[in-house]
């Protein structure tokens with residue numbers, strides 16, 4: 279993705295004076311084949327919008343998305359349809375995304391028929407196979423979505439996403455509506471499927487704890503921007519951006535002495551209709567200075583495949599190291 283921007287609303291007429299929502303602001307990123315890439319942030323940070331922009335389920339206001347080297351932004355809807363097989367999404371609320379009047383079998387068969395992947399009896403055989411792949415019984419094909427638990431419904435959603443034999447699946451908070459005990463099962467399933475079918479996964483999440491063990495890289499978003507981009511382990515071991523540091527400080531730790539006391543976030547996320555100037559995070563950042571209110575930091579190379587958008591990240595990293603050592 280290059281320079282993606284998404285604005286909503288902003289019409290000013292007699293009957294409609296909705297302010298512009300700046301949902302995604304100048305996001306560029308590259309996702310490698312076969313990796314699990316997580317997009318993380320609080321609600322309203324633009325992460326779901328970014329996920330939809332990547333699949334072109336919504337149109338970008340500016341910027342473009344390339345898939346296997348080809349810009350998909352300029353494709354006609356008809357050309358896009360061929361790509362839809364490759365690019366699938368699973369949603370947070372599997373119930374809302376499954377048609378209640380269709381049987382599970384028909385829901386999963388739909389993409390198989392749409393893409394002409396099987397005909398006649400072979401469709402049913404493929405539905406049975408897909409149900410098995412996601413750990414559901416073949417008889418479930420004749421039942422309706424409301425007869426299933428949240429975790430089972432998410433498995434149905436995953437079976438439908440797999441039906442087109444995709445290369446990339448975006449999961450938009452795929453487990454956040456589920457009981458904690460079920461979350462791990464669905465995450466394990468996604469990881470297994472990724473290995474088995476060589477998928478690329480993009481997981482949108484608001485919770486850094488959930489994605490730690492399944493992700494290769496993580497993009498942390500705040501108010502529509504990527505503030506930190508990093509391979510997963512260094513991000514958790516030494517978060518560079520003050521916002522990431524605050525998010526990680528909010529994860530309960532088994533041993534409270536294993537790190538300096540976390541700085542909790544002050545105040546609320548500002549409205550995306552009224553973005554703060556300069557660094558979007560300055561209204562909540564414990565390290566903010568005058569410069570932060572004036573100049574917007576861009577994502578800069580921090581080495582080791584990491585990027586961070588903060589004017590003072592080097593100093594802050596040194597301070598953090600010093601505090602952590604004192605705390606030990």
Ligand code: SF4
Pocket residue numbers: 519520521557558559560561563564565566567570575587588589590591
């Ligand atoms: Fe905080 Fe300033 Fe860095 Fe923004 S640029 S994260 S306000 S120190």
Ligand code: MG
Pocket residue numbers: 325326451
């Ligand atoms: Mg969302």
